[in-house]
Amino acid sequence: MLIRGGRLVDPALGIDALRDVRMTDVIVEIGEHLEPAPGEKIFDVKEAVVAPGFVDMHVHLRDPGDPQKETFETGGAAALHGGFTAVACMPNTRPALDDPAILDDLLRRVETSAVGLPHIYPIAAITRNRAGKELCDYPSLARSGAVAFSDDGAAVADGSVLQAAAHAALGVSGPFISHCENAALKSLSAALSECSVVARDLRVARATGKAWHFAHISTRMGVELLRFARRSGTTVTAEVTPHHLLCTQDEARSLGTAAAVNPPLADTQDARALRDAVRDGVIDVFASDHAPHTEAEKRGPDPPPGFSGLELALGAYAAALPDLPLLRFVEMLSWAPARILGIPGGTLRRGSAADITVFRDEPWRVDARALVSKGKVTPFDGWTLPRRAIATIVHGRLLYDARAASPT
Ligand SMILES: [Zn+2]
Incomplete structure (x- = not known):
């Protein structure tokens, strides 16, 4: 063609x-x-x-365990509609992606699927069942296709467990990905909750030399810590979501449970700091944190955090940063995530x-009812x-x- x-x-x-x-x-x-x-x-x-095919390195496909929310097939279709040729899926599934046999089963189902799909790369857990106690077998998980490791949904609470994990995974390619929320500090301040984990994990990254990536940075203070780390020579990478770039507590108040997400939406100054961090390169990657739930769950009394993102992410990034040069826009969606994960793609060089x-x-209007993802919020x-x-x-x-x- x-x-x-x-x-x-x-x-x-x-x-x-x-x-x-x-x-x-x-x-x-x-x-x-x-x-x-x-x-x-x-x-x-x-x-x-x-452009080189877009890669979304932070997606929840809910597979295995919650087909009412999403499957790799419906999430894969949503990715294709959003312009993504590859996604990396987070391990907070049921069971968690903490065992090579679970990855093998998922990838076997992906490979034998009758529908056309984007490339699907699993991110495996750092600790067994993401419980923060027992380390996973990183070399085996990598052999079964894991491209990164994360307990996303939560931070590894115990810093010594995290440090031991990073040591154990040193010879294994694929970064650790931090979800930066300190559960004990969250009720005091979202910024403090984020920064305490960012600071600790920067320290563990530096002490161990493990490749490190920071998921969904959401506050001005988080950005400043990353900026400081870069200036002092710690090479880490970071991502930002469409909703943290554009939505604030105003949306959170007016939309209620539909806007419930972790980390929570911050204020307009935080959103502005995130956009500046994209412009000056402190943030490397756009990632949607596509986190579908059923409408009943989202409108219910105890709404789970997260919502659909894959199909509108591209438009939302452009709305947040209309001045971003296209070369940089495309880099943040293709070359940068592909290099961070060590996967093929990210360029249209001959032979790739x-x-x-x-x-x-x-311009187009988002109609949540018309999303192909099962998550309609x-x-x-x-x-x-x-x-x-x-x-x-x-x-x-x-x-x-x-x-x-x-x-x-
Ligand atoms: Zn997360």
């Missing part, structure tokens, strides 16, 4: 220009005005951007897999967002095509 007429944005190649892309299941050729070969399929993408996201600046319901995916190609297969989808 020949993708013709688009603006190719590839940060690893340093290209932001009109280019055509020829592909099979891999990228064959990039050039100006490529002539179609006899019988070659042509995909015209004038006025659209052609044909994982491609095509998107366009075009999002604080962005009814918002108009400025950017959307129009095609998602995985290994050369056009798995999402907005021209074929019903208009919204």
